[in-house]
Each structure stands twice: as structure tokens, then as C-alpha cells.
Amino acid sequence: MKKQLGMLLFFVLVIAIYGLVNLYIYKQSGPIFAIGNPVGKFLKIIFIVLVISYPAGRLFERLIPSEITNYIIKAGSIWLGAMVYLCLFLLFIHLIRLTIPLLGQINICIHADKSLVHKKIVIATYIVTAIMLLGGYINARHPKVNRIPLITHKNIEGYPTLRVGAASDIHLGVLMSNGRLKQFVNMMNSLNPDIILLAGDIFDEDIGFVVKNDMGKLLSELKAPLGVYAVTGNHEYIGGVEPAVEYLEKHGVKVLRDSAIVVKGIFNLVGREDRQAKMIGGIDRKPLSDLTRDLDTNKLTILLDHQPFRLSEAVENAIDLQISGHTHHGQLFPFNLITGAIFEVSKGLKRIDGTTIYVSNGYGTWGPPIRVGNKPEIILFEIVEGK
Template sequence: MNKNMRFLIFFGIILGIHFLVNFYIYKRGVQGLGAMPQLLPYLRGIMLFLTLAYPAGRFLEKIWYSPISSFIHWSGAFWFAGMLYFVLIIFTLDLFRWSNMLFHFMPDKLSSNYTHIKLITTYVASALVVVTVLLGHINAWTPKIVKKTIHIHKAGGERKTLKIVAASDIHLGTIIGPRKTAKLVNTINSLKPDIILFAGDVVDEDVKPVIEQNLGKNLLHLKAPLGVYASTGNHEYIGGAEEAVQYLESHGINILRDETVFLDSCFYLVGREDKEKTSFTSVPRKTVRELLSPLDKQKPIILLDHQPFHLELAQEAGVDLQISGHTHHGQLWPLGYITQKIFEVSRGYKQKGNTHFYVSTGYGTWGPPVRIGNRPEILAFTLEFE
């Protein structure tokens, strides 16, 4: 089975699940509005628009980027978060209803007025979802600064310390537009870094919205004496890695694609290609051991690797600090519990032997511009050398 066929099957499964989930919400909405049938035509129209909005918006902006395509994209993106919390609430109510059918614990007086109770429950559930998504949107636009001092058991030449400011998963595009990009650049510059690092997913798939909004103009204002470097992420490959890399490099970001640079006669910076490179190009990326084998292991080694799989390989190869992202820590509660099962580190810091790891929750968002249960972040690390 070729790559295109696998993608079509995967996309078909995802789209099928999407429509089934929306049909479940719609059917429960119809039941909930049983006491006010005059609202049903509005429910049908709204549900049809929201169900189609995200795939339609993403498709439309590829051929006609405009305020209309952006509005449709934003609507569908918000609905992803709303869809999740509607399903959680409705399924909880269904469990309650099914339990009552078995054990009959609801008073008969309530059962006799069931239609009106369902209407009130529908209003309350809708209000809860709207408030949750709104608060999550505010949270997604309020990044925190993670400050940490890390001691590296190696000499750094004449340099005793190195101040790194880093971010991952910016997802520049329709959702992460000019305002949030400017906020990122201003915050990074205010921290006065020696070097700026981006651990993949700088671009959110299609680079066209980035070009249309001229987001690279903000990136050109990033300031660090040792430069700005990044590795690729899976979203660069989803949208077309060559075009995304070319755009970023033309706007002051050096992309390390299975490459190493020796900076300030002090430390090595290594950038790995994303794990998805093989899926999209059929060309395997280099292993950590292959990348590090020519290096002087007495010098500090910093690795950018977007997806934090197999941390033990970086430890065994002699990496001193690895910065990753990708997980978003689920982005929406309770999905963080899933990423905790998938990754050894879903977010935050961990040390294995002499190797320090940090997995960032990311600066931007994918899909819904909403974060529940975690904050976006910018990293400000001070490395102390012996």
C-alpha cells in the first residue's frame, strides 16, 4: 500500500469519527430541545456549519485565503474544543440516565417532567461548554515564562554561562497570526537571550497563511548574539517541509536538518529532522548516535528533537540538554492523561544520568485556540558550565 493510499485511509477514518461524534451531539440536542421544537431548524443549521467548518476552512484557505476562509477556520477550530466538552457532558448524562433505567433512583415527580428537565439541562450544558472554551481561549493567549538553571558537567571554553530562550510548537498560521507572533518576539527579546531555539512546528502545516499575513516580518526582529536556530517538526512536513524551511530561513531562522553547528568555540548545537520525515519522504533521518559520533564529547552538546521519543538514545549518545515539544501535554483536559501514557515525559523537566530533558507544552495551539489544564510557555534556561 503506497503512502497516498495510507493517508487517504487515515483521513477517511478521522473524518468518519468526526461526523459520528457530531451526529451524536446533534441527536442529543434534538432530544434536549423536545420542549421547544421551533429551535430545531436553528440547531440543524448550526450543527451542519460547525461540522463542516474546520475541514472546509482548511481547504478553502489553500485556494483562497481571505477573511471568509479565516472566519470558517476559526469557527471550526473553536468547535473542536466545544465538541470535546459537549461529548464529555452528554456521555456523563447518558451514563446517569442509563443508571436510572436500571436502578430507578430519580424521584417520580422529576420523571414526569422529563421533557422540561432535558431542556434546562441542554441550556446548562451549552453554557458550561461556552464558558469553558472561552476561559481556555484566554489561557491559550497567556503564556508563562519557565526559568531554570541547569548545570552542565563540562567546560564551556571561555564561557561560564549560556542563556537560552526557547519555544516549541508555535504553529504560525491562521490561528497564530500577527498579534501573537509579535507577542512571542517581544517576550523573547525582553529576556535578552544569548541564543534563541525553536524545537519544531514553527509553522502550522500550510505556509500560505504565514506568507499572506507576512508573519516573517516579526521573526526578523528576533535578537540574539549567537543567532536563531530551529529543528523541523511534523507540521512542517505535513504542510511541505521545503517551502516552510525556505520561508523561515529567509526570515532569519537557521533550520538544522540533521545538522550540527559549533558555536562560540563553546558548545555544539544539533538539530534533528522530525520523526515524520521518513513517512513523507521515504528517506530515514539520522540517528542521534550518527549525528554525535564526529563530535568532541568533552564539549557541551544541545539537541533539538521535536518529538520526545526514546530519551535513552540521547542519554547514551552523550547529549547534555535535549529540548523537545510536540505533546502540547494534550492541550485540552483530559487528553494530557493520554500523552502521559505515550511519552516518558509529556511536559516539563527530567534528568537521566548526565542528560537533561525538557519537553515544552508549546507556545501556540493546534486546532482549537484553546488550552485547558496547561499553559503555553516560553523557556528561559541558564546553562552553567564547569
């Protein structure tokens, strides 16, 4: 009951913030909605439809899934990105308009029609936002491969170079459907990895769309001689963790849930439940020390943990390589500044004593199918023995 109340309060808070941000955009966009009577009314209708599209689409997705619902979600997701930048730009303009008179500056609008100048500025803001969204959309659909050479002092028997293909945050669903998944599978397989590791948030939300479109068939085309392994992320729990795990296992992806294995006797692989397992799913997450207690520390040890919190745990438990995701490195600038403040590592590589931490930007997107200030990625770790 307490958990359900907490989730309800969180949902209400999110909707309230969403509503207030859109109300602010509407108020500051007044000149656009006043462009001629019929045109202004039409633009108001478009605005309202876009605002309600995403929450309505996600609701309909669960109640009455259909192709129309998918298009509603797609339109709404684009608006989420527009909402971010319109709010930031319009707030900046608003502050300038308030500040200039306070500084005693001569407002250039004094000798012009202020309403006309304001209208032009607002229109320009929408145009700049549209250009940014287009660029971010194109960027999100062109992932890169990051090759990370690593040296280990542990024995990797039979592998002069251990090639570990990794990815996180694929977010399979309406916004990351079969074509994008096929691209991912082809890119990953082209790297000829010895093993493939997926660090959580493989699904976006409910797996209904994934099942309906038989995306598991594509997942099963991932090829690596040592296997394909994954851990849960918070989105597996949001959408229903048990069906998600069952679907992955059915299609050749072994999910490690607070467990450790020795891969073909070569190296240790540890997979943790997502840190929100308790809050969302009521599942207790085991301490990392419980998972590593019986491992042979003379072997290379790789940890999959979706969210990069408490990195000191990995160091304390003799982890050689931790692979995480979750942050998307903010996905949209300037949110990378926030993730950089919250997480010890928001993106990329960091070495702490004998432990290497890698936090991926992710392959897919959440919310808007847009990336500004970072690129989607697949990682290939090329691990060799050193003296």
C-alpha cells in the same frame, strides 16, 4: 503509492470519527433543537454550519484562500473545542441516565416532566462548555516564561551563565497570526537570550497565510548574539517542508536538518529531522549516533528533536540537554492523560542519568485556539558551570 494510500485511509478514519462524534452530540442535544419550531430549526442550522466549518475552511484555505475562509476556520476551530467537551459531558449524562434505573434508584425525574428536566440539563451542558471555552481561550493567549536553572560539568567558555531561549509548537497561521507572533518575539527578546532554539512546528500547515501576511519580517526580529536555530516538526512536513525551511532560512532562522554544529566554538548543537519525515516526506532520518559521532564530548551538547520519543537515545549519545515539544501536554484536559501514557515525558523536566530532557507545552495551539489544564510557554534555560 503505499504512502498515499495510508494517508488517504488515515484521512477517511479521522473524518469518520469526526462525523460520528458530531452525530452523537446532535442526537443527545435533541431537546435544544426542539425548542419551538423556528428556534429549533435555526439552532440546527447553526449546529450544522459549525460542524462543517473546520474541514471546509481548511479545504478552502488551499483552494480559494480569502478573509472569509479565515473566519470559517476560526469558527470551526472553536467548535473543535466545544465538540470535545460536549461529547464528554453528554456521554457522562447519558451513562448516568442509563445507570440509575439499573441500580434501582428512584429517578428524580419520575415526579417531574422528564423531557423538561433533560432539556434543562442539556442547556446547562452547553453553558458550562461555553464557560470552559472562554476560559481556555483566555488562557491560551497568556503565555508564561519558565526559567530553568541547569548546572553542567562541561566547559562553557566565556559564558558564566549561558542563556538559552527556547520554544516549540508556535503554529503560525490563521489562528496564530501577526499580533500573537509579535507578542512571542517581544517576550523572547525581553529575556536577552544568548541563543534562541525553536523545537519544531513553527508553522501550522501550508505557509501561504504566513507569506501573505509577511510574518517572516517579525520572525527576523528575534535577536540573540549566538543566533536563532530551529528543527522541523511534523507540521512542517504536513504543510510542505521545503518551502517552510526556505522561508525560515530567508528570515534569519537556521534550520538544522539531521546535522550538528559547534556554536562559536562554545558548545555542540544537534538538530534532528522530525521522526515522521519518512512517513510524510519520504526522507530518511539519520540515527542520532551518526550526528554525534565526531563531536567533542567535553563540550556541552544540546539536542533539538521535535517529538520526545526514545529518550534513551539521547542518554546513549551523551546529550546533556534535549529540548522537545509536540505533545502540547494534551492541550485540552483530559487529553494530558493520553499524552502522559504515550510519552515518557509529556511536559516539563526529567533527568535521566547525565541527560536532562525538557518537553515544552508549546507556545501556540493546534486545532482549537484553547488550552485547558496547561499554559503556553517560553523557556529560558540558565546554564552555569558546576564543579
